[in-house]
Amino acid sequence: MLGNFVYCNPTKLYFGKEALEGLRKELPKYGKNVLLIYGGGSIKKNGIYDAVVKILKECGKEVAEDAGVMPNPTSEKVNDGVQRARACKADLLLAVGGGSVIDYAKAVSVSVHCKEDPWTKFYLNMEEPEGEIVPVGAVLTMVGTGSEMNGGSVITNHDQKLKIGHVFGEEVFPKFACLNPEFTFTLPQYQMVAGFYDILCHILEQYLSDFDDNTSDYVMEGLMRSLVHSSLIALKDPKNYEARSNIMWTATWALNTFVAMGKTTDWEVHMLGHAVGAYTNATHGMTLSAVSMAYYRHILPYGLAKFARYAVNVWGVNAEGKSEKQVAEEGLARMEDWMRTLGLAMDLKTLGVTPDMIEGIADATYINEGGYKVLNRQEVIEILKESL
Amino acid sequence: MLGNFVYCNPTKLYFGKEALEGLRKELPKYGKNVLLIYGGGSIKKNGIYDAVVKILKECGKEVAEDAGVMPNPTSEKVNDGVQRARACKADLLLAVGGGSVIDYAKAVSVSVHCKEDPWTKFYLNMEEPEGEIVPVGAVLTMVGTGSEMNGGSVITNHDQKLKIGHVFGEEVFPKFACLNPEFTFTLPQYQMVAGFYDILCHILEQYLSDFDDNTSDYVMEGLMRSLVHSSLIALKDPKNYEARSNIMWTATWALNTFVAMGKTTDWEVHMLGHAVGAYTNATHGMTLSAVSMAYYRHILPYGLAKFARYAVNVWGVNAEGKSEKQVAEEGLARMEDWMRTLGLAMDLKTLGVTPDMIEGIADATYINEGGYKVLNRQEVIEILKESL
Numbered sequence: 001m002l003g004n005f006v007y008c009n010p011t012k013l014y015f016g017k018e019a020l021e022g023l024r025k026e027l028p029k030y031g032k033n034v035l036l037i038y039g040g041g042s043i044k045k046n047g048i049y050d051a052v053v054k055i056l057k058e059c060g061k062e063v064a065e066d067a068g069v070m071p072n073p074t075s076e077k078v079n080d081g082v083q084r085a086r087a088c089k090a091d092l093l094l095a096v097g098g099g100s101v102i103d104y105a106k107a108v109s110v111s112v113h114c115k116e117d118p119w120t121k122f123y124l125n126m127e128e129p130e131g132e133i134v135p136v137g138a139v140l141t142m143v144g145t146g147s148e149m150n151g152g153s154v155i156t157n158h159d160q161k162l163k164i165g166h167v168f169g170e171e172v173f174p175k176f177a178c179l180n181p182e183f184t185f186t187l188p189q190y191q192m193v194a195g196f197y198d199i200l201c202h203i204l205e206q207y208l209s210d211f212d213d214n215t216s217d218y219v220m221e222g223l224m225r226s227l228v229h230s231s232l233i234a235l236k237d238p239k240n241y242e243a244r245s246n247i248m249w250t251a252t253w254a255l256n257t258f259v260a261m262g263k264t265t266d267w268e269v270h271m272l273g274h275a276v277g278a279y280t281n282a283t284h285g286m287t288l289s290a291v292s293m294a295y296y297r298h299i300l301p302y303g304l305a306k307f308a309r310y311a312v313n314v315w316g317v318n319a320e321g322k323s324e325k326q327v328a329e330e331g332l333a334r335m336e337d338w339m340r341t342l343g344l345a346m347d348l349k350t351l352g353v354t355p356d357m358i359e360g361i362a363d364a365t366y367i368n369e370g371g372y373k374v375l376n377r378q379e380v381i382e383i384l385k386e387s388l
Numbered sequence: 389m390l391g392n393f394v395y396c397n398p399t400k401l402y403f404g405k406e407a408l409e410g411l412r413k414e415l416p417k418y419g420k421n422v423l424l425i426y427g428g429g430s431i432k433k434n435g436i437y438d439a440v441v442k443i444l445k446e447c448g449k450e451v452a453e454d455a456g457v458m459p460n461p462t463s464e465k466v467n468d469g470v471q472r473a474r475a476c477k478a479d480l481l482l483a484v485g486g487g488s489v490i491d492y493a494k495a496v497s498v499s500v501h502c503k504e505d506p507w508t509k510f511y512l513n514m515e516e517p518e519g520e521i522v523p524v525g526a527v528l529t530m531v532g533t534g535s536e537m538n539g540g541s542v543i544t545n546h547d548q549k550l551k552i553g554h555v556f557g558e559e560v561f562p563k564f565a566c567l568n569p570e571f572t573f574t575l576p577q578y579q580m581v582a583g584f585y586d587i588l589c590h591i592l593e594q595y596l597s598d599f600d601d602n603t604s605d606y607v608m609e610g611l612m613r614s615l616v617h618s619s620l621i622a623l624k625d626p627k628n629y630e631a632r633s634n635i636m637w638t639a640t641w642a643l644n645t646f647v648a649m650g651k652t653t654d655w656e657v658h659m660l661g662h663a664v665g666a667y668t669n670a671t672h673g674m675t676l677s678a679v680s681m682a683y684y685r686h687i688l689p690y691g692l693a694k695f696a697r698y699a700v701n702v703w704g705v706n707a708e709g710k711s712e713k714q715v716a717e718e719g720l721a722r723m724e725d726w727m728r729t730l731g732l733a734m735d736l737k738t739l740g741v742t743p744d745m746i747e748g749i750a751d752a753t754y755i756n757e758g759g760y761k762v763l764n765r766q767e768v769i770e771i772l773k774e775s776l
Binding site: 010014019221223226229230249262 | 394399401402404601602614637638
């Protein structure tokens with residue numbers, strides 16, 4: 001049953017080959033000072049940096065820079081960014097990159113006018129922002145996280161070996177985002193397929209919870225079918241605009257709050273993946289793929305009917321003459337085939353996890369309560385060992 | 389292929405049994421004067437009027453009223469509403485009702501501060517509002533039109549025998565809407581099933597256009613499957629909260645612009661239905677159902693592959709060993725069975741159309757160009773005659 005909820009998503013999206021032109025419509029709404037936030041500099045090689053700076057200049061902006069945002073942005077880097085935003089009196093934080101860069105920009109946005117330690121307040125203690133929030137805009141260069149249209153912000157603290165996500169309210173959502181599928185063409189294959197799995201996993205985290213009859217589940221089945229279909233096209237032909245544009249759009253809707261409305265959700269694969277990420281700094285999507293099959297096979301008996309529905313409606317399993325369990329397992333087998341075809345990390349060893357890390361990763365794994373089975377510590381360790 | 393587009397939908401939705409409490413969060417954002425807009429008075433019988441007025445009073449509002457909005461709101465009534473809104477210096481137009489009441493409130497909202505004739509400017513000439521727009525809020529009591537989360541506003545001019553819809557931009561969308569599925573429980577069965585068909589038809593108008601590989605088509609298939617499933621439950625048990633809440637949510641997403649992004653769309657069934665509505669004042673959803681089967685069978689040869697996909701993915705037709713045409717036709721046959729089961733109007737005679745009206749209705753039918761076949765006048769007449 002659809003529970004009570006409030007839905008609001010005010011982010012404005014400019015989508016397509018001309019998406020960057022949306023900047024010209026949006027920039028005049030903000031003051032003069034823009035902090036341009038980006039990652040390791042790939043945007044300087046593929047021309048996106050130049051194109052963005054050109055528009056910023058033409059719109060009369062003063063541009064300060066905050067480069068070097070790492071794939072798993074750290075609390076130390078957030079402190080650095082806050083100083084930069086204060087120094088240039090930023091009226092707008094323009095994040096150019098993937099989920100990490102946008103997640104990071106949100107962390108800075110709530111911290112600029114906050115006197116407390118951002119990591120402690122917003123991540124460790126999960127408090128909400130009270131003061132002024134510097135608006136964030138985004139130019140997306142990598143799909144997967146959905147950060148362009150939600151309030152999610154995942155930050156890592158290496159000293160404490162913790163990677164924590166805070167889902168902020170709509171006042172922290174990017175005000176606008178430019179989504180040009182062509183900007184994702186130059187992404188290395190490893191990052192591309194990791195993003196594909198991140199998308200599927202986002203949907204599954206919301207789909208594999210409760211047995212209610214819920215419109216959202218039907219919508220998620222459609223999104224997953226589209227993703228699987230387009231991912232196989234993009235794998236062979238990464239510059240296929242149709243496939244990449246469908247994947248970009250699917251990624252946004254997989255995690256912009258819509259499909260979770262009125263539902264319970266799980267998110268345990270992300271909890272496992274975040275713990276792995278805190279220990280290894282591995283690519284987010286790959287930390288999810290490496291633990292997924294062990295996790296799903298572990299919880300399958302508790303969510304049998306839904307796993308069987310998933311098998312039929314997403315993976316096209318023919319249920320005739322088979323038990324619910326057979327159907328459900330066949331669905332997971334087809335999913336695993338697809339994952340191997342994409343070339344995802346299917347075990348933790350590949351990501352640098354060693355047996356001596358297992359206890360620590362288990363300690364860092366937050367246990368959620370929305371899934372078909374609330375894990376105990378022993379189960380977490382079993383799943384991690386099976387994933388090694 | 390997903391074309392270029394801009395997506396933004398800022399409407400805030402309060403959904404569920406406590407949805408009306410959302411009013412307490414929203415009302416303080418607006419000035420003191422509220423124009424309460426509603427229809428024939430059913431909200432006085434079922435207690436919704438009292439509940440709304442109680443909250444308005446408790447929030448310290450001055451309430452003026454604009455009652456008697458008819459099922460197909462007229463341009464004359466819009467002029468009346470504009471006078472009322474001016475007289476009470478309305479800071480907020482609170483529409484309590486279904487699509488007609490909300491469509492009407494939008495027409496008033498753009499006209500209060502406009503000196504020109506609303507019908508001529510916004511509907512006949514399709515101009516955009518330039519001046520101040522009075523904000524609209526909505527309490528939904530009937531589902532189908534999606535008006536609670538879009539800019540659509542359909543107004544009828546009886547003198548000119550025209551029913552025209554203007555799709556306004558996001559500045560005209562309701563600022564907020566309260567969606568309590570229980571508020572739809574007391575709706576007469578005829579109105580309920582007409583709403584169900586309106587929802588399916590909205591989706592089909594966007595689905596049955598282009599042959600691109602498009603994520604939106606997968607999402608629409610999910611929405612349609614959920615709708616068909618829940619509609620049969622609601623038909624037998626109209627107070628089934630789960631079914632009614634799924635249908636309410638599906639209706640909103642069927643027409644809040646999301647599924648149309650990047651796609652071409654058709655809307656020819658609505659053009660036919662609007663022309664019928666201008667001649668008969670029949671219930672909107674029934675004008676659509678009465679002409680649908682003749683229209684879809686007429687365009688089927690031009691959109692064969694999509695009709696076949698529709699048959700398999702929405703109606704569960706087994707395609708094995710059948711031609712594409714057989715599959716497509718079997719899908720439409722199953723759709724027709726579902727329509728008859730719901731008790732929809734399946735011909736125009738039932739709605740009061742007589743053979744001598746056909747030419748006039750054809751003249752009033754606007755020809756769209758996004759469908760699988762751009763109709764000529766002779767085809768419009770054939771379809772209307774087949775629907776008689």
